[in-house]
Amino acid sequence: MGSPLATKVVFTLGPVTVTEPVVVTWGLMVLLTLAGILIRPRLSIIPSRSQAALEAIVVAMQDLIRDTMRRSPEPYLTLLGTIFIFILLANWSSVVPGIEPPTAHIETDAALAVIVFVAVIYFGIRARGLAAYLRTFAEPTLLMVPLNIIETFTRTFSLIVRLFGNVMSGVFIVGIILSLAGLLVPIPLMALDLLTGAVQAYIFTVLAMVFIGGAVGETRSADGKQGDAA
Amino acid sequence: MHIDWWTLALQTVNVLILVWILGRFFFRPVTAIVAKRQEAAKKLLSDASSIRHQAEEARSQADKARAELDAQRLRFLDQSRQEAMAEKARLLDEASRDLAKMREAAAAAAERDRVACDSAMMRHAGELSLEIARRLLSRVPPDMALQTFAEELCREVRSLPDSSRAGLISMSKPGGTIEVLTATDLSDEQKQYLRRKLVEALGAEVPMTFRRDETLMVGLELRGPTTVVRNSWRSDLERIREELTDDGRLGKT
Numbered sequence: 248m249g250s251p252l253a254t255k256v257v258f259t260l261g262p263v264t265v266t267e268p269v270v271v272t273w274g275l276m277v278l279l280t281l282a283g284i285l286i287r288p289r290l291s292i293i294p295s296r297s298q299a300a301l302e303a304i305v306v307a308m309q310d311l312i313r314d315t316m317r318r319s320p321e322p323y324l325t326l327l328g329t330i331f332i333f334i335l336l337a338n339w340s341s342v343v344p345g346i347e348p349p350t351a352h353i354e355t356d357a358a359l360a361v362i363v364f365v366a367v368i369y370f371g372i373r374a375r376g377l378a379a380y381l382r383t384f385a386e387p388t389l390l391m392v393p394l395n396i397i398e399t400f401t402r403t404f405s406l407i408v409r410l411f412g413n414v415m416s417g418v419f420i421v422g423i424i425l426s427l428a429g430l431l432v433p434i435p436l437m438a439l440d441l442l443t444g445a446v447q448a449y450i451f452t453v454l455a456m457v458f459i460g461g462a463v464g465e466t467r468s469a470d471g472k473q474g475d476a477a
Numbered sequence: 478m479h480i481d482w483w484t485l486a487l488q489t490v491n492v493l494i495l496v497w498i499l500g501r502f503f504f505r506p507v508t509a510i511v512a513k514r515q516e517a518a519k520k521l522l523s524d525a526s527s528i529r530h531q532a533e534e535a536r537s538q539a540d541k542a543r544a545e546l547d548a549q550r551l552r553f554l555d556q557s558r559q560e561a562m563a564e565k566a567r568l569l570d571e572a573s574r575d576l577a578k579m580r581e582a583a584a585a586a587a588e589r590d591r592v593a594c595d596s597a598m599m600r601h602a603g604e605l606s607l608e609i610a611r612r613l614l615s616r617v618p619p620d621m622a623l624q625t626f627a628e629e630l631c632r633e634v635r636s637l638p639d640s641s642r643a644g645l646i647s648m649s650k651p652g653g654t655i656e657v658l659t660a661t662d663l664s665d666e667q668k669q670y671l672r673r674k675l676v677e678a679l680g681a682e683v684p685m686t687f688r689r690d691e692t693l694m695v696g697l698e699l700r701g702p703t704t705v706v707r708n709s710w711r712s713d714l715e716r717i718r719e720e721l722t723d724d725g726r727l728g729k730t
Binding site: 269292325 | 481482484485487489491493495499505506511513514
């Protein structure tokens, strides 16, 4: 077993090196695209059981965004929902033998965190305007500007490290146990790893919501309730 | 620790592409279908609310119509009750009048029956008294009875007004005669006796003819063209009956 921090290069295209996490991610993208293509024409106003389950997931995500951000969930649903589904499936991809979760590599987690970082700035400027958004760094006092700027980067870094550490450690431990014990011994740890993967997907998504919600600021939610920006 | 920047870039692009794909094929269609269902549910609720409103309005109108019908029914009942009371009063009044008429008719009929009964009783009593008198008289000698009735007849003749007595006397002119009615046939002696007594009473000789009339029962009657002098039981009974009837004493007995 190699270093968990190393990424295996699958192939190269000129200067571009395509590593294993990228290939796995492509596989997940193909899987999700096919699922979306199959699901889309089958959506009906009278839902089947599978459609009801999918709608339940989407509605739960909308409720989570609404409760967390105190805003209408429509502008954020696609981004945050995709992040949740991708992280969840990436974490759970470890159950497939021979596949290492893309989120067990720091580049994938960094990519997700960068996207969240950019999204925070984008939604903040779109909601408040550039000047108002920049003024948020001076809250509550001007003295807080350096700390707020640092906090913007550190929280992004914490997103990366949290997800990477949890997933990588799970994969690493399962790999060690598998190399030391028999075939069935790592199964409880793999089940625990699935739970950890789901929890980490949820935490990453909720933190992204909180960061974006803090950037867009306090407003009335879609159901008319007054809320605070996180 | 080594970071593969190409992997970072590719993963960033991959996630962004995945965001677009899922947004196009999953999140937007699902949210659209949920919104469409919510719109349909809202429309159904709105339609249901509208229908319920219409139903409530119809029920309100039905309640109003029922209340009007109840009021109309009460009015009709009251009117019918009043009409029934009026009809009852009218029938009672009519029955009272009919009853009074029937009572009057019954009283009149009873009165008529009582009068007829009294009359029959009087007639019967008169016949009975006549029979009694006839039987008593049969024990009296015929001459004595004739003398008694002749004396009485003569006294009545004498008590006649002069004009009436003159009317009887004028019958003595040629062709005229006085008819003497008796209940029984008279002998010649009795006729002679009776003629002598009548001549004395009239004060003039008058031709007389004698004729038997059993309806007199007992007694005599003297008949002229304009004057009749009666002294018989028949005339007495008739007079008594007339007096009783005229005086109304029959109704009182």
